[in-house]
Amino acid sequence: MNNESEFETQRTNISKQNGGDKRSVETTYSIQLVPDFFREEYSHRQVVDLEDHYHGYVVWLREQGKNPDEDEGIASSNVPIVFSRTVQFHRRVWEQLGKYTTRFTHEHADEYEQDLKDDNVTKESGEPYVESSKRKLQEAVVKYFLWVSWTKGGEPWKPSLTFSQSDFQQSDYFTLEEREALYEAALTYDDLGRYSDLSPEARERQKGYLAQKLGKPKSDVTPDDFEQCRRSWEIPSLISASLDLGPRPKLIERCLLKWYKPAKGEFQIPKEGAVKNDQYWNNPVSSRTLRLLDRWEKQRSSLHKYDESEHLWLNREGNPYSSKTLNYLLDNLLEEAGIGQANRRLTWTSIRRSTGTYLAYVEGLHHAKCQLRHMSMQATLVYVEIPVEAYRDALDQLTVLSETNSADGHPLSGDSSVPMEVLQNQ
Known part of the structure; x- marks a missing residue:
């Protein structure tokens, strides 16, 4: 990694006295401001120009990127991620223009999000991005134009397309019963049984598994390894x-x-x-x-x-x-x-x-x-979702209310028959 194009960002304490000179930054990890592909394809002066352009952006991400009005930056660990996604957008523009520029426009962003939607922008493997990844790439473009707006003027870019929320919305939750079942499965996980209780065939088979798990030759696997695995x-x-x-x-x-x-x-x-x-x-x-x-x-x-x-x-x-x-x-x-x-x-x-x-x-x-x-x-x-237990509790309460009202000869009639605290607790 070339030192001239290396910007280090964890605990980014840019000195205000020296105008934010990048050499004053305290570090625990670094960002390569100019990617290798760019250094190979473009001139030295373009590399230096891009480095200057990106330096300001990365400093802004760290110090103001989350909430510019409150001078609140994004988490240090997320700076390289957002920066990398921004570079991906720029690279797409350079490829389509056939030349280098730092004058990115809203039209470029519009075309990029449409390409994301149409799967014209893909992973290096050629596989299309899932919806949540498209949204994150789109958000990086929003973040970049917000920086441009704050530092150079102009309007922020507003996406016209909507991609789904991130993967956690696409994952289901474990029920209470499943949580306990998951823990109980962990108690028996990798319990291969007592060595003395296994048949010779089973011993050989399990020795092969343990050898791979423990990173040692199969011939070195001992009864103690079996016991250690059982008791872990x-x-x-x-x-x-x-x-x-x-x-x-x-x-x-x-x-x-x-x-x-x-x-x-x-x-x-x-x-x-x-x-x-x-x-x-x-x-x-x-x-x-x-x-x-x-x-x-x-x-x-x-x-x-x-x-x-x-x-x-x-x-x-x-x-x-x-x-x-x-x-x-x-x-x-x-x-x-x-x-x-x-x-x-x-x-x-x-x-x-x-x-x-x-x-x-x-x-x-x-x-x-x-x-x-x-x-x-x-x-x-x-x-957070409303768990099935909450629905069941609510339905049980409704059943009790229905049965009570029927026994009293006062059938439910409208919302006024349902105690407000029952609804508020659901």
Whole structure:
């Protein structure tokens, strides 16, 4: 990566005295302002010009990009993501024009969102983007023209097309019964049985599985490995904590052992660990999760794959979990739990939606908002559904009311017969 085109952005403290010189930025990760494809296709002076153009945009994203009126920037971890999506839009314009420019217009944006709709803009693999990805690419274009409006004048760009909300709206939530079934499946997950109880054929088969899981030759797998697998609290603690926290996959990927505070019965998530915001969060967990984490913490200290890692959980390859590996784990647990997926979309986000839905139902939206680490109630509302139990309770109450009124000889007549508190509690 060329140092001249490298902009580092975590904890971006641009000095006001020196006019925001990029050399004064404190860093923990960097953004390559000028992509490699551009450096290969365009001249040195165009590279420098684009670097200057993008530098102002990235600083604005970090300092004002979320709410310019309040000088509120977007989360540091999201700056590279929004920037990358913006570059994708610009690259499309350059390709269509056949030349370089930084004078992007609303007409360019209109054509780009139409190309998104028509699947003329695709992934590198040639596959079309799903609706939620199209919306995110569109939002990056909105963000770019908002910067242009704030810094250079002109009107912000307003999209004319609507793409669906992000993937969490397309994921169904787990019911209370399914939440418990998921936890129970975690208790038996990877329990291959006692080595002495297995037939020679079963031993060989399971040795092959364990060899792959543990990253060692099949000949090195021992009865102790079988027993260690049977007694591991790694997956049960992960699932139980996730049912409490409703974490995005990125939070599990970042989660460190030191975030867990057993004496307080909570996770303390620092600003740099938070997802989609830069806030500090204290999230309590259930008594069950505390017991499991206590057991897992003791086991974790004796496992070789954690010797040089601060992460609370690692996948079987010894890497932090990702959305892909978490969903792979979830699919296996769903199969073991016998939770059907017909006509439903169950993903890791289903855990988050389930936690939000039931916390809102039992304790109210404020509890759900805090536990899901949302900055606004509106964000929480997107995750919350009226659970089937709430409908059932309401219908049971209606049945009681109907039966009571009929017995008293006063049949229900209009809304006035239904107590207001019954409606307000639904």
